[in-house]
Amino acid sequence: MRKWLALGMTVSLAASLAACGTDNGNGGNAGNASASNPPATNSEGGGQAGNAENVEIVFQSWITPNLTAEYYDGLIERFESANPGIKVKRIQPPANEGSPDSYLKTLLASGDFPDVVQNATIQMFVDADALLEIPIDADIEQINNYEAEMIDGKLYNISAIRQPQSLVFYNKKLFAEAGIEATPKTWAELEAAAEKLKAQGITPLLTAGDWTSGFTFSVMTSPTVYKANKEWYADRYDNKVKFTDPDWMEAASYYAGLIEKGYFNKGALSIDYTAVEQEFLKGNGAMYPMGSWFSAAEATAAKDFEVGVFATPTKDGEQYVLGGENAGGYAVSKTSNHPEAAIQFAKFMMLDPEAHKGYLQADALFSNLKEPLKWDMSPLQSEIYELLLNNPPMVGHMNNKVGRVPVAGIQDQYNKVAQNLLLGELDVADGLQSLDDYWDKNNK
Structure with a gap:
């Protein structure tokens, strides 16, 4: 549960709310490159989704003792550097939430649902018609068993991890x-x-x-x-x-x-x-x-x-061992004004090689890519x-x-x-x- 169940860091609700637009974008394909080199998401890549300028997307992050605000801010800085036309505003749930769901339900009701959400209960927000279908392209096909996370034949969540619990x-x-x-x-x-x-x-x-x-x-x-x-x-x-x-x-x-x-x-x-x-x-x-x-x-x-x-x-x-495979990942708002940029950022956070490896190591996760990325494990992690x-x-x-x-x-x-x-x-x-x-x- 990322971990999917952990403590957040306090942030005022007023400071967290950010308008994400209301038009119902269709998402589009953010590229057909392989996960090892996704378009405009790796640290050396560039380009802007849809050639947009001055695009801002709002990202709801999930803060834990391992996945800190500084961790996310560093990744956002690298993404923005490679994609100068896209700015990412990061928000987070209040402290002591067991999951982001209550926070996101409040934002959904107020019309301020973020462009990209993390660690949400996907079925809940699919039922609320809040999430965009993720196109199945070569990037997604690099993930083992991604089909298992589909709902009614559609994918709404980008994740490529195994998390034993x-x-x-x-x-x-x-x-x-x-x-x-x-x-x-x-x-x-x-x-x-x-x-x-x-x-x-x-x-x-x-x-x-x-x-x-x-x-x-x-x-x-x-x-x-x-x-x-x-x-x-x-x-x-x-x-x-x-x-x-x-x-x-x-x-x-x-x-x-x-x-x-x-x-x-x-x-x-x-x-x-x-x-x-x-x-x-x-x-x-x-x-x-x-x-x-x-x-x-x-x-x-x-x-x-x-x-x-x-x-x-x-x-x-x-x-x-119980746990999760390909859960706790990144989903995109159905009402995002910038769905291509949002999908591009979500792919970067999970599939960019450096970001993927860093995520695994930061939260002691295991890669579920068809060509898994490996990281230096501690003796306990090797066990x-x-x-x-x-x-x-x-x-x-x-x-x-x-x-x-x-x-x-x-x-x-x-x-x-x-x-x-x-x-x-x-x-x-x-x-x-x-x-x-x-x-x-x-x-x-």
């Missing part, structure tokens, strides 16, 4: 102190490891409030359910499955048991994503369920221990890469696609369930029923 990072020093010689693969092995850690006065598992609580709940439970049914959300739309079915009940009960046994950090809901990351890097917890982007922060952190990684355990021990070698194609979880994209806003309901479980104020059956109730209410 159901990972558990662990402190090798604390594992050794507790006498844990092998990383857990099954639920039972994880509980046994947690008990050994707790007996040594070590906090076994770390999580936080905000979106992190729902994310942790999802990545610790969903792999067992979704490896058995990779179309689960699609089947939920057809009422073939429910959250209250035995498989989800068993997985959620296992997770609730970890809480009841005191394996999570006390006061987890009083800290946020940024804080819990630092807690782990300070050595204040042994295991940290999180997506691959954490390895970028780990690579530059000062610490006196090594970090390892394993796939989130499943009931039977069979590895299945993640090894996990992926034996992993089947990923599906999503939480607010990401599992056969289909879930109903809008399901992420917030996951968060509510997870937070109330952490507080000990919710029965598992009631929590899962609330997910079914939310789905049925919002299934339109």
Whole structure:
């Protein structure tokens, strides 16, 4: 979730709004060159989309600890230098948003939808008729499995990444102190490891409030359910499955048991994503369920221990890493006054070789181009890469696609369930029923 789920940086709404025009452009083809040398997007290229002069497009960026404002501004400067007729105005959602969706819905309602958006829930804005169809050209055809992100046979999102999310990072020093010689693969092995850690006065598992609580709940439970049914959300739309079915009940009960046994950090809901990351890097917890982007922060952190990684355990021990392929990318407004320039910028941000490689390295992602671009990986990132070698194609979880994209806003309901479980104020059956109730209410 880019990461698709992370904290933004505060910006006033008034300063963020920028008119993007109202005529319904058709987009056009931004060029037929290969992704390794897209037109007017590489660092040495030039030219202006449609020979336009003094064009300004508005870009909604997604700020995270790894993908900073400075990171985006540097890329924008390079794009503008190569394309002197195009100016890019960057905006960003307020802090503490779990995704840009609420922010973008506000801008859409006010008529100020940006020309280029990043990390949005694509289905939501396709349903709102807000996004432009991306032409399938030689650039797009360089992306593995881009067809899987199509909606009704049309592409609305430019992305070429793999982002594993159901990972558990662990402190090798604390594992050794507790006498844990092998990383857990099954639920039972994880509980046994947690008990050994707790007996040594070590906090076994770390999580936080905000979106992190729902994310942790999802990545610790969903792999067992979704490896058995990779179309689960699609089947939920057809009422073939429910959250209250035995498989989800068993997985959620296992997770609730970890809480009841005191394996999570006390006061987890009083800290946020940024804080819990630092807690782990300070050595204040042994295991940290999180997506691959954490390895970028780990690579530059000062610490006196090594970090390892394993796939989130499943009931039977069979590895299945959840995550995203070709999601969390760049989409273009259907009402942009400058659709060709917007597509050109979106392609640059994802497909320009230097920008693509920099994005992968900044957020610990893996290239999903047919000729993947490689970057210098840290030891921890190499461990993640090894996990992926034996992993089947990923599906999503939480607010990401599992056969289909879930109903809008399901992420917030996951968060509510997870937070109330952490507080000990919710029965598992009631929590899962609330997910079914939310789905049925919002299934339109």
